[in-house]
Amino acid sequence: xxxxxxxxxxxxxxxxxxxxxxxxxxxxxxxxxxxxxxxxxxxxxxxxxxxxxxxxxxxxxxxxxxxxxxxxxxxxxxxxxxxxxxxxxxxxxxxxxxxxxxxxxxxxxxxxxxxxxxxxxxxxxxxxxxxxxxxxxxxxxxxxxxxxxxxxxxxxxxxxxxxxxxxxxxxxxxxxxxxxxxxxxxxxxxxxxxxxxxxxxxxxxxxxxxxxxxxxxxxxxxxxxxxxxxxxxxxxxxxxxxxxxxxxxxxxxxxxxxxxxxxxxxxxxxxxxxxxxx
Amino acid sequence: xxxxxxxxxxxxxxxxxxxxxxxxxxxxxxxxxxxxxxxxxxxxxxxxxxxxxxxxxxxxxxxxxxxxxxxxxxxxxxxxxxxxxxxxxxxxxxxxxxxxxxxxxxxxxxxxxxxxxxxxxxxxxxxxxxxxxxxxxxxxxxxxxxxxxxxxxxxxxxxxxxxxxxxxxxxxxxxxxxxxxxxxxxxxxxxxxxxxxxxxxxxxxxxxxxxxxxxxxxxxxxxxxxxxxxxxxxxxxxxxxxxxxxxxxxxxxxxxxxxxxxxxxxxxxxxxxxxxxxxxxxxx
Amino acid sequence: xxxxxxxxxxxxxxxxxxxxxxxxxxxxxxxxxxxxxxxxxxxxxxxxxxxxxxxxxxxxxxxxxxxxxxxxxxxxxxxxxxxxxxxxxxxxxxxxxxxxxxxxxxxxxxxxxxxxxxxxxxxxxxxxxxxxxxxxxxxxxxxxxxxxxxxxxxxxxxxxxxxxxxxxxxxxxxxxxxxxxxxxxxxxxxxxxxxxxxxxxxxxxxxxxxxxxxxxxxxxxxxxxxxxxxxxxxxxxxxxxxxxxxxxxxxxxxxxxxxxxxxxxxxxxxxxxxxxxxxxxxxxxxxxxxxxxxxxxxxxxxxxxxxxxxxxxxxxxxxxxxxxxxxxxxxxxxxxxxxxxxxxxxxxxxxxxxxxxxxxxxxxxxxxxxxxxxxxxxxxxxxxxxxxxxxxxxxxxxxx
Numbered sequence: 010x011x012x013x014x015x016x017x018x019x020x021x022x023x024x025x026x027x028x029x030x031x032x033x034x035x036x037x038x039x040x041x042x043x044x045x046x047x048x049x050x051x052x053x054x055x056x057x058x059x060x061x062x063x064x065x066x067x068x069x070x071x072x073x074x075x076x077x078x079x080x081x082x083x084x085x086x087x088x089x090x091x092x093x094x095x096x097x098x099x100x101x102x103x104x105x106x107x108x109x110x111x112x113x114x115x116x117x118x119x120x121x122x123x124x125x126x127x128x129x130x131x132x133x134x135x136x137x138x139x140x141x142x143x144x145x146x147x148x149x150x151x152x153x154x155x156x157x158x159x160x161x162x163x164x165x166x167x168x169x170x171x172x173x174x175x176x177x178x179x180x181x182x183x184x185x186x187x188x189x190x191x192x193x194x195x196x197x198x199x200x201x202x203x204x205x206x207x208x209x210x211x212x213x214x215x216x217x218x219x220x221x222x223x224x225x226x227x228x229x230x231x232x233x234x235x236x237x238x239x240x241x242x243x244x245x246x247x248x249x250x251x252x253x254x255x256x257x258x259x260x261x262x263x264x265x266x267x268x269x270x271x272x273x274x275x276x277x278x279x280x281x282x283x284x285x286x287x
Numbered sequence: 288x289x290x291x292x293x294x295x296x297x298x299x300x301x302x303x304x305x306x307x308x309x310x311x312x313x314x315x316x317x318x319x320x321x322x323x324x325x326x327x328x329x330x331x332x333x334x335x336x337x338x339x340x341x342x343x344x345x346x347x348x349x350x351x352x353x354x355x356x357x358x359x360x361x362x363x364x365x366x367x368x369x370x371x372x373x374x375x376x377x378x379x380x381x382x383x384x385x386x387x388x389x390x391x392x393x394x395x396x397x398x399x400x401x402x403x404x405x406x407x408x409x410x411x412x413x414x415x416x417x418x419x420x421x422x423x424x425x426x427x428x429x430x431x432x433x434x435x436x437x438x439x440x441x442x443x444x445x446x447x448x449x450x451x452x453x454x455x456x457x458x459x460x461x462x463x464x465x466x467x468x469x470x471x472x473x474x475x476x477x478x479x480x481x482x483x484x485x486x487x488x489x490x491x492x493x494x495x496x497x498x499x500x501x502x503x504x505x506x507x508x509x510x511x512x513x514x515x516x517x518x519x520x521x522x523x524x525x526x527x528x529x530x531x532x533x534x535x536x537x538x539x540x541x542x543x544x545x546x547x548x549x550x551x552x553x554x555x556x557x558x559x560x561x562x563x564x565x566x567x568x569x570x571x
Numbered sequence: 572x573x574x575x576x577x578x579x580x581x582x583x584x585x586x587x588x589x590x591x592x593x594x595x596x597x598x599x600x601x602x603x604x605x606x607x608x609x610x611x612x613x614x615x616x617x618x619x620x621x622x623x624x625x626x627x628x629x630x631x632x633x634x635x636x637x638x639x640x641x642x643x644x645x646x647x648x649x650x651x652x653x654x655x656x657x658x659x660x661x662x663x664x665x666x667x668x669x670x671x672x673x674x675x676x677x678x679x680x681x682x683x684x685x686x687x688x689x690x691x692x693x694x695x696x697x698x699x700x701x702x703x704x705x706x707x708x709x710x711x712x713x714x715x716x717x718x719x720x721x722x723x724x725x726x727x728x729x730x731x732x733x734x735x736x737x738x739x740x741x742x743x744x745x746x747x748x749x750x751x752x753x754x755x756x757x758x759x760x761x762x763x764x765x766x767x768x769x770x771x772x773x774x775x776x777x778x779x780x781x782x783x784x785x786x787x788x789x790x791x792x793x794x795x796x797x798x799x800x801x802x803x804x805x806x807x808x809x810x811x812x813x814x815x816x817x818x819x820x821x822x823x824x825x826x827x828x829x830x831x832x833x834x835x836x837x838x839x840x841x842x843x844x845x846x847x848x849x850x851x852x853x854x855x856x857x858x859x860x861x862x863x864x865x866x867x868x869x870x871x872x873x874x875x876x877x878x879x880x881x882x883x884x885x886x887x888x889x890x891x892x893x894x895x896x897x898x899x900x901x902x903x904x905x906x907x908x909x910x911x912x913x914x915x916x917x918x919x920x921x922x923x924x925x926x927x928x929x930x931x932x933x934x935x936x937x938x939x940x941x942x943x944x945x946x947x948x949x950x951x952x953x954x955x956x957x958x959x960x961x962x963x964x965x966x967x968x969x970x971x
Contacts, residue, residue, distance in 0.1 A: 014790075032372060034492075078539055086546030088371065089318055093499050094542040096492045101535030104616065108528060111887035112620035112657075114788075114814040116846045203790060209814045209841075213618060214788065220383065220488070227376065253794035257784040258398075258752045262387040269380035273365040276373055290697060294667040298660055390753065398758050400688060402714060478659060480688035482755075485659065521664065524654065528616045528624075528883075531656060 012245020013137075013144040017199035018222030019229065019237035020148065021192035027232040028168045028188045032092050035075055035099035036196055037219015041212060042102060043068035043197025044204040045110055048117055057205070065197040071102070072193020076185055099215070106212035114209030140202045147195060148238045155234070160187055168232070224268040230278025239280065293409055297477050299517040300412040301470050305490070306497035306509035307419050308467035313503055315456045316439040317366060320375050320491050321382030322467045327486035328355040328385065329468025330475040331395045337476070338403040344411075344476060352468035359464020363457035382491050389483040400482030407476035415469050423506040435459070467494075500541050502548030505555045512549065602909075603917040606649040607642070609634070609905055610675030611898075612665045612690070612701070615883070617657030619682050622840075622894055624883040626704055627652050629895030630679050631882050632875035633902035643909055646916070648902075652882075655681050662686035663693055670697050674921060676914065677702065677905045677928050679898050684708035684755055691715035698922055700929045702904070704897035707836070708755050709763070712950035718929050722897045722904070722943055722952045724859050726760050729835045730768040732956040733857040734808075736969050737833045738772050740855070740960075743805045745775040748782040749795055749819060750810030757787070760835055761810020769808065777802045787815060792822040800828050809834040813841020817851065824850040831855065840892060844961040854961045859954040860893040860942035861966055868941045872899050893942065897952070900940035908932060 018040055025033045033039075046067040050060035079094035155161035166174040167184045175181050203218075204210050225244050229236025244264065251260045271278065305322060312319045333351030336342040342350070362381060369377055395401045426432040437445040438455050445452055475481045493516070501512020519537065523530045550558075611630050614623030627650075634648045642648060651673040655662040662681045669675045677700040681687050684706040691711065694701045695718045703711075703721040712719045737743060746769055750761020761782050769776050783795045796819070799807060807823070807830055809816050816838040823832070833855035843851055860869070876891045876899070908914070908931035914924040935945035936953060944953040959966040 026372075030372065032376070078543065082543040083546055086542070087499065087503065089375065090499065090542055090546050092372075092375070093492070093496055094539055096489075097496065097535050097538030097542065099535075100489075101532055101539065104529075104532035104535060107616065107620050108532065111885075112614075112618055113622070113887065114841060116817075116842070209817070211618075211788070216488075217788075220379075223376065224380075231373075249791070249794045252785065253798065256752065257786045257789070258387075258391045260786065262384060262391065265380050265383040265387060269377055269384055272369065272373055272377040272380060276369070289667075290671040291664070291667040292671075294664050298664070398753055399708070399755050400685065402688060405692065478663065478689045479692035480659075480685075482685055482688075484685065520656075520661070527654065528620065530654065531616050 012242035013140045014199040014203050014218070014241075015222055015225045015244050016144050016238040016241030017147065017195045017202075018218060019225035019241045020151065020234055021195040021199075022222055022226045023229075023232060023234055023237040024151075024164075024188050024192045024195075026226070027234075028164050028184060029080065029091075030168075031080070031088075032223070033072075033075060033079075033095050033189075033192070034092060034219070035079075035095040035102060035215075036072075036192065037215035037217075037222065038099045038102040038106075039068050039072050039075070039193045039215070040196040040200045040203075040218055040222075041106060041210065041215035042071050043193075043200030044210045044214070045106060045115070045200075045212075046197070047201035048110075048115055048204055048210065051117060061198065061201050064201045065194040068197025068200065069190040069194040072189045072196070073186055075193075076189040080185065080189075081182075099219075103212050103215070110212065112212065114211050116209045117204040143198065143202065144238070147198065148234065151191065151195075152234055160184070164188060221264065224264055227268055227271050227276075228278055230280040231276070231282040233278065233280050233282060236278050236280035236282075240278070295518070295521055297407070297409055297412055299514060300409075300416045301474050301477070302494070302497060302513040302517045303416050303510050304419060304466055304470035304473070305494040306501070306513040307423065307506060308463045308465075308470065309494045309498045310423075310503070310506050310509040311463035311466060312459050313498060314435045314439060315459050316442075317456060317459070318375050318495065319378040319460070319463065320488075320495055321378035321380070321385075322463065322494050323486040323488070323490035324382040324385030325355045325359055325464040325467035326471035326474065326490065327389055327481075327483070328358055328464075328471065330471030330481050330486070331389060331401065332468075333472035334401055334404040334475040334481060335395055337406070338401070344406045348415075348469060348472040348476075351472040352465045355468025355471070356461040356465035359467075360457055360461040362464075363460030366460065367453060367456060379488065379491070382486075382488060386483050386486050386488075389486070396482070398482075400480055401475075402480050404476045404481070405479055407473045412473050412477070415473065419466060419469075420506075420510065427506070496538060498548075500538070500545075500548055502550035502554070504548070504552040505550060507555050508548050508550040515549070601915070602644050602646040603915055604646065606647055607906075607909065607916055608673060608675040609648060609650050609902060610669035610673055610678040610680075611650055611652040612655055612662060612669060612678050612680035612686075613652065614657040614682050615652070615654035617655075619657040621887040622705065622892070623655070623657070623682050624885075624888045625892055625895045626680070626682065626898040628876060628879045628883060628888055629704075629872075629891060629898035630902050632872065632879035632895075633899040635879055636871070636875045637903070637906055643906060648906070650902075651675055655686055657683060657686075659683075659686045659689040662690050666690045666693055666697070666699075666701070670699050674918075675699075676909065676916075676921075676924055679704065679901045679905075682706070682894075684711060687711060687719070687721075691719040694718045698929075699925050700905075700932060702901040702932075704901055705894050706756075709759050716950060717933060720932050720946050720950045720952075722901045722946075724836070724954045724956065725951050726756065726764045726835045727767065729857045729859075729956050730760070730764045731771065733833055733835060733855055733958050734765070734768040734772050734774070736857075736958040737806065737831070737855045738774060740969075741806055741831050743774055745777050745804055746806050746808055747777045747799050747802045747804035748808045748810065749778075749799060750782045750784060751787050751812065751815060752784045753786040754812060756837065757810045757812055757815075759810070760837075761808070764835065765808040765810060777804050782810070785811075785815065785819075787812065789815065789818075792819050793826075795819070796822045796826050796828065799823065800826055804830060806830050807832045809838070811838060813838045813843050816854075817841060817843045817847050820847060820854060821850050836893075839959065839966060844964050844966055847961070848964070851961050852963075855958065855969070856960075856966070857956050857958040858893055859952075859956065860896045861957070861959060861968070862890060862892075863966070863968065864942075866941075868939075869896075872896060872941045875899070896942050900938075900943035903940055904932065904935065904938055904943065904945075907938065908935075 047064035083090040225240035229240030329351040333347040336347040497512035502508025751757035912927035
């Protein structure tokens with residue numbers, strides 16, 4: 010289901026926003042890179058599970074690069090410096106991807122069998138189930154991780170107050186690195202799943218997917234992981250409904266309109282924001 | 288002047304205006320990542336007026352910019368309750384809503400775009416650029432300018448001293464939108480054709496980057512940033528298909544090595560003294 | 572005796588003088604300068620990087636072929652390629668640069684309609700011919716006479732031929748249309764070109780004036796196919812680009828639709844037959860040239876292309892497409908204009924020379940290119956259409 014890839018992307022955004030109070034605009038391009046890494050690995054003959062895991066690692070590493078180049082050196086700069094730097098980094102990623110994989114769509118090799126059934130105007134196939142299940146699994150893993158593990162507690166402490174956290178002995182730089190890695194890994198998984206089912210990927214798919222992921226995050230409630238997940242699925246359903254009953258042209262207007270209205274009038278989202286700025 | 292140089296300067300002038308539109312709003316510590324939306328409104332309105340209603344260019348630019356500034360004021364009102372990253376996202380959303388609106392709006396062409404506007408010459412573009420620069424220069428010397436500084440540095444103190452913080456914060460949105468609207472109108476009448484994709488998120492983002500990289504402490508930073516980063520893609524042509532990748536890398540590097548931008552308040556003051564000194568020398 | 576000798580010598584001298592003056596009096600062309608400059612304003616980076624590079628190679632292939640045969644009366648051609656980055660502002664800058672700095676006689680490019688919409692009026696202002704080799708947005712050349720030319724066939728001509736063949740093969744009586752509403756060309760195909768072509772063949776359009784819609788590069792089509800399936804058409808017409816068409820048909824087969832699909836030239840790109848497998852068998856389309864063409868001119872082009880690939884080597888530029896052919900033909904057309912209109916290539920004659928090229932193109936109707944015949948009265952390309960269907964993973968020409 011398309012909504013699940015939005016969920017994964019939104020969860021990645023939320024992790025970075027929660028811990029660092031900042032948006033990583035290049036997140037969508039990390040998603041794109043994950044998709045291409047998965048594609049390259051699949052063409053090298055690797056089975057699905059391996060290409061998924063390696064693409065996850067690769068995307069996580071790219072995400073760490075973003076942290077190192079766009080966030081860490083700019084801690085003393087204007088608070089929006091990192092955000093703008095990620096915009097430029099995104100341009101870099103898109104063009105490097107174009108040089109490596111070309112500007113035209115690349116298609117993922119079809120490897121898995123699919124069966125399907127109908128639910129109203131929505132057709133659900135077994136691949137959709139796999140994606141939904143994978144996303145749910147990842148969400149539960151992240152959720153429990155943040156709640157129960159030491160790193161998870163460190164992340165929460167850092168998101169509350171960086172100074173206090175480091176005074177309490179938390180290595181906030183390790184927290185940053187890990188947060189970005191996790192965020193990127195989620196995006197990477199989303200990328201491979203998208204490439205697997207839906208299409209053809211180009212170096213420019215990250216732009217729109219990234220923006221919609223951001224909308225999902227806002228609708229779910231900034232900083233709220235579960236909210237991001239549900240927000241993503243809701244947007245996915247909304248898109249399908251729009252195309253079924255209206256025309257595709259209105260789709261983005263409705264989505265960004267909702268984005269704008271939520272920010273203006275319901276910034277805590279549907280499920281409550283946990284962002285300290287709200 | 289070579290036709291090529293003319294073209295580079297024309298787009299540079301429009302970029303300067305876009306950067307200034309971002310700067311105008313930034314004076315009250317509000318960052319708008321959606322000024323391409325205001326640009327689009329100015330572009331489409333003025334183009335429609337000149338092409339379909341036969342209005343002469345200058346009034347059409349004014350009407351387009353006015354339409355844009357009205358929307359800017361309307362945006363400024365709900366923007367009051369948003370801070371920092373929320374405002375950034377809201378303005379981003381606004382820009383996207385405007386873009387998708389024009390993609391669907393048939394009277395101005397919808398997905399087919401709008402053909403026909405013309406007449407933006409280099410003197411006209413730079414007339415507006417110089418006018419805007421002059422206006423900002425006046426602002427730095429005026430009480431209003433100092434009020435804006437106060438609002439940015441400490442809004443609570445500012446309001447206790449009697450400054451209408453609310454009005455100022457909304458007003459700059461209108462003002463910034465006006466300048467962006469002018470930029471859009473000039474763009475339409477220079478490019479002969481506009482479509483919704485010409486006003487996408489990247490355009491808004493680049494306008495903000497010009498200001499941050501040029502230096503957001505003074506309006507000169509916006510000007511210098513726009514100039515340098517308009518020339519850079521042309522200068523990098525020798526890199527062939529690696530050109531845009533290198534452009535992105537240069538931007539990231541600049542953010543790392545000079546995060547406060549090229550021109551800071553001190554630099555501008557120093558440059559001012561240096562120029563003033565030279566001027567005095569030549570006069571005697 | 573002396574007098575007669577003098578007269579005889581004088582006569583001989585006059586005859587000799589006349590003979591040696593003859594070349595100057597006759598209209599033999601002399602090209603000044605050490606090179607003839609042709610410009611290319613194409614996408615070397617950005618969304619169109621792959622196609623733009625192929626077009627550049629196609630143009631270079633023509634330049635190489637002509638230079639290999641001695642150039643134009645001994646003077647070689649030189650191709651100046653500048654990158655538009657798939658972006659209208661850059662396209663405008665690049666056209667200006669080619670005109671002012673490189674002083675070219677004509678420009679091959681740009682690629683995208685959105686670029687051409689901005690550069691065509693500029694070309695009229697600067698008085699230089701642009702031969703766009705890809706855009707097929709209706710009315711674009713017509714709105715920009717006299718210097719704008721497009722060596723492409725507008726979609727309506729292709730649609731007519733394909734619809735005819737489609738109807739005949741599958742006995743189509745009623746059809747449903749699905750269209751992109753973001754990409755201008757696809758939108759016009761889906762909302763204007765195909766309906767007109769279907770009407771002309773007396774085919775009923777179930778979707779009427781409300782086709783099923785999607786946006787370029789959408790990631791799912793489930794809702795759209797569900798709608799189409801419910802209409803029970805005999806066939807489906809698509810206003811789409813290759814990758815989207817591929818996904819539409821794949822999704823349709825997933826949902827159990829067996830009807831055949833058709834569209835116009837854009838779906839001949841994007842490896843639809845190779846990637847679609849059984850799902851896309853029997854899909855109809857049409858274009859002006861395909862790699863399977865083995866005519867002598869086509870073979871010569873393919874050979875020259877293989878050598879010219881050196882300027883942008885790589886996975887995605889190895890094989891030419893019909894855009895590259897259009898670019899190749901465009902260069903040959905420009906050279907024919909140069910020869911037939913007596914272009915002098917002198918620096919002082921630059922504007923006159925450029926106008927001569929424009930004048931030649933305006934009436935060029937019987938050019939013998941690989942896939943080009945010239946331009947019609949509004950500046951769009953004149954070409955023959957070949958209808959194709961997908962058979963066993965390839966586009967195969969449909970016999971008339």
